[in-house]
Amino acid sequence: MFQSQAILGRMAGCKNPDQIDDHVWPAEGLDSIPDWVYTSDAVYEREVERIFHGRTWNFVALEVEVPNVGDYKRSYVGPTPVVVSRAEDGSIHVFENRCAHRGAEFCRSSRGNNKEFVCPYHQWSYDLKGNLQGIPFKRGVNKAGGMPKDFKNEDHGLKKLAVATRNGVVFASFCHDMEPLEDYLTPEILKDFDVVFNGRKLHLHGYYKNEVPANWKMYHENLKDPYHATLLHSFLVVFGLMVAGNESAMIADGKYGIHGTMASAKKEDKYAKVSDDTKKEMRSFHEGMKLQDERFLEYIKEFDSPWSVTMQTIWPNLIVQREMNTLGVRHIVPNGPNSFVMMWTMFGYEDDSDEMTRHRLRQGNLMGPSGFLGLEDNEALRFTQEGISKSTSDQSVIKLDAGNVGTADSLISEAAIRAMYRHYREVMGL
Amino acid sequence: MAWTRVAATEEVAEGEVVGVTAAGQQIALYRDKGEFFATGNVCTHQFALLSDGYFEDGCIECPLHQGSFDIRTGKALCAPVTEDIKVYPIRVDGDDLLADI
Numbered sequence: 001m002f003q004s005q006a007i008l009g010r011m012a013g014c015k016n017p018d019q020i021d022d023h024v025w026p027a028e029g030l031d032s033i034p035d036w037v038y039t040s041d042a043v044y045e046r047e048v049e050r051i052f053h054g055r056t057w058n059f060v061a062l063e064v065e066v067p068n069v070g071d072y073k074r075s076y077v078g079p080t081p082v083v084v085s086r087a088e089d090g091s092i093h094v095f096e097n098r099c100a101h102r103g104a105e106f107c108r109s110s111r112g113n114n115k116e117f118v119c120p121y122h123q124w125s126y127d128l129k130g131n132l133q134g135i136p137f138k139r140g141v142n143k144a145g146g147m148p149k150d151f152k153n154e155d156h157g158l159k160k161l162a163v164a165t166r167n168g169v170v171f172a173s174f175c176h177d178m179e180p181l182e183d184y185l186t187p188e189i190l191k192d193f194d195v196v197f198n199g200r201k202l203h204l205h206g207y208y209k210n211e212v213p214a215n216w217k218m219y220h221e222n223l224k225d226p227y228h229a230t231l232l233h234s235f236l237v238v239f240g241l242m243v244a245g246n247e248s249a250m251i252a253d254g255k256y257g258i259h260g261t262m263a264s265a266k267k268e269d270k271y272a273k274v275s276d277d278t279k280k281e282m283r284s285f286h287e288g289m290k291l292q293d294e295r296f297l298e299y300i301k302e303f304d305s306p307w308s309v310t311m312q313t314i315w316p317n318l319i320v321q322r323e324m325n326t327l328g329v330r331h332i333v334p335n336g337p338n339s340f341v342m343m344w345t346m347f348g349y350e351d352d353s354d355e356m357t358r359h360r361l362r363q364g365n366l367m368g369p370s371g372f373l374g375l376e377d378n379e380a381l382r383f384t385q386e387g388i389s390k391s392t393s394d395q396s397v398i399k400l401d402a403g404n405v406g407t408a409d410s411l412i413s414e415a416a417i418r419a420m421y422r423h424y425r426e427v428m429g430l
Numbered sequence: 431m432a433w434t435r436v437a438a439t440e441e442v443a444e445g446e447v448v449g450v451t452a453a454g455q456q457i458a459l460y461r462d463k464g465e466f467f468a469t470g471n472v473c474t475h476q477f478a479l480l481s482d483g484y485f486e487d488g489c490i491e492c493p494l495h496q497g498s499f500d501i502r503t504g505k506a507l508c509a510p511v512t513e514d515i516k517v518y519p520i521r522v523d524g525d526d527l528l529a530d531i
Contacts, residue, residue: 116510118476125476125495125510133510134495139484141493 011338011389015039020046023430026395030405030418033396035388037421038215043430044337050427051316052078052334057164057171057184059318059331060084060094062345064168064202070113070128076333077172078317082161083107083117084170087128092165094172095130095158117158130158167197169329185314186253192261192310195303196322201350205361208344210369212378214385216332216340217424222377223313224260224416226250226408227400232380235372238289239297241266241324247306250416252406257419258315266299266308266324296362299324315420323373325356326363338385344368433528436520442466442527447490449481453531457518460501462488467501468520468529474506474513 015035017023020042026032036043052058060075061084072085074097081097099106099119106119116133117126125134132153140146161172164181171181178184185193212219222228229242236242247265252258291297299308302325312320319330331343346367348360366373388396401413405422408415424430436452442461449471450457456471458480469490471480478494485491489507491498497511504517519530 115512123476123494127509134492134497136478136494138496139491139493141482 009386009389011039012392015389015394016041016337018042025425025430028395030422031397031399031402033398033417033421035394035396037424038218038385038388039337041337043428044334046428046430048078048080048334050429052080053174054427055173055175055178056316057173057178057181058316059169059314059329060172061092061170062168062202062204062329062347063092063165063170064204064347065111065345066092068113070115071111072107072114072117072128073111074107074109076317076331077161077174079334079336081105082172083130084172085117085128085130091129092163092170093129094161094163094170096161098159099124100132100156100158126158130160132157167194167199168202169197186255186259188251188253189259189261189312189314192263192305192307192312192322193314193320195305195310196320196327198303202347203350203352203357205346205348205357205364207346208368209341210378211335211339211341212381213339214381215337216334217420218381218384219319219332219340219342219377220260220313220315220420221417222381223262223311223319224250224252224420225414226262226411227414228380229262229411232376233373234376235366239291241297241373242309248411250408250411250413252416252419254406256315256423257406257416258423260313260416260420262309262311262313263307264309265306293362295359296365298359298363300356300359302356315423321367323366324363325360326367327360328364328367338389342369431530433521434531435523435526436468436529436531437527438525439466439522439527440525445485447481447483447485449479452529455531457529457531458490459520459527459529460485460490462501466520466522466527468518468527469499469501469504470516470518473497473511474515475511480515 016039023036026034058077061073065073066086069086069088072083075082075084082094083097085093087093097105097107101124104119104121123136127133138147161174162176162178164171166181230237242264249263251261308324310322317332321328328344328346333341346364348357368374398414398417401408401415404415406415406419434453436450442448442459444461448459458469458471460467473480473492475497476494478492480490480492483491483493488501489498490501495510498507499515504515506512506514521528
């Protein structure tokens with residue numbers, strides 16, 4: 001029995017003009033987002049060039065993933081495969097996962113430890129910093145063949161990226177003259193970043209990986225969209241994790257307007273008291289629903305922060321998640337305009353008690369692609385990408401809290417999304 | 431260790447490296463400015479034969495990744511080799527080369 005909806009998915013041609021010059025932002029300016037932002041191949045190519053390969057710091061790894069000399073991890077900057085490597089002197093290096101010879105993606109294991117990197121095709125050997133060490137039969141055999149006399153290994157190493165780390169988080173950039181990481185992240189964002197990454201050694205809990213069939217920017221927007229929180233996520237409301245009236249904020253950085261922190265403070269009560277007025281408006285409120293295991297909802301105040309939740313979007317590829325006591329990072333890997341992969345890394349601290357670790361793992365069920373707070377966003381993004389691709393209208397409306405661009409006082413605001421697109425339009429020249 | 435005949439002196443020309451098997455070991459023999467030397471023949475890095483390599487200035491360079499060893503001491507001289515190669519005492523007995531393997 002075939003489902004026509006599952007098969008009918010071809011994008012309307014007008015949503016994907018060939019020429020970059022045919023992409024015109026609507027007259028409404030920041031009150032609107034044209035569909036082509038999400039569906040155009042030409043725009044995506046420019047994003048890779050100007051954003052992921054441009055003046056940005058991109059998350060690639062946590063130091064705890066490569067703790068020892070020789071440890072390495074496969075990662076991505078934008079869609080570009082890279083390797084993160086810990087060299088003999090303890091420094092971390094990031095280079096493209098592409099052999100300098102014929103272009104093979106030489107590093108095949110997701111994580112591992114080795115003394116050097118050897119490409120399987122012709123065994124070109126690179127050291128842990130990505131320098132070309134050795135080429136088989138460089139001198140030829142029996143004095144015939146081999147590399148020309150003027151071949152210098154230094155000219156044929158792996159393509160290296162700039163690397164910066166902060167409190168156990170590793171970033172990389174294709175720009176070797178990037179501003180310092182802390183300037184890029186900005187003080188407003190560092191305030192909450194440093195709460196999670198506070199210098200304490202991390203302890204890895206595990207990974208999730210999922211594909212979302214939608215544009216990568218939608219995920220940033222989703223976490224700059226406090227409006228949807230109580231409306232889409234039934235779990236938040238039913239179990240009182242977030243209700244209108246909680247202390248909250250949607251902060252955009254003051255320098256670029258590109259990074260954000262969605263913050264909220266849970267009251268002490270396990271289940272929030274919802275006013276009768278609010279109950280009427282919230283479709284998902286069900287009086288008297290309780291969890292079988294209420295330990296799940298406990299918030300153990302462990303940091304010196306007024307917030308119980310901070311969800312940070314760090315442009316262009318990182319989410320830092322602190323949802324009560326469940327901690328993690330999410331790494332966005334764009335895969336063309338209509339798809340991205342989300343790589344989640346969940347963690348605690350090395351000095352967590354066993355009880356705290358169990359609590360984090362239990363509460364971690366909120367997260368991940370099938371998490372109580374994770375799964376609806378994936379679906380909503382997919383519905384949006386599908387709707388945009390196939391319909392005749394060609395733009396979105398973002399008028400909530402009109403006139404405001406950046407940090408907002410109210411959760412019923414799209415000001416942070418506007419700030420993101422203001423920066424985006426500047427960088428992209430669109 | 432025992433002294434074993436490994437080759438005839440004329441089999442190892444000046445400035446050349448020759449690979450032999452003796453007493454179950456793979457050995458590389460060198461003649462450097464009239465003097466003879468012997469080392470293990472299997473590179474400590476990735477198991478290529480040093481006798482296929484480039485011999486110059488008292489150093490043998492492995493053909494696979496150009497790791498170098500000093501033929502007198504066996505010392506690993508440059509990346510990617512980090513482990514020294516074994517050296518064997520060698521002497522001439524008439525027309526033969528003997529090594530203490």
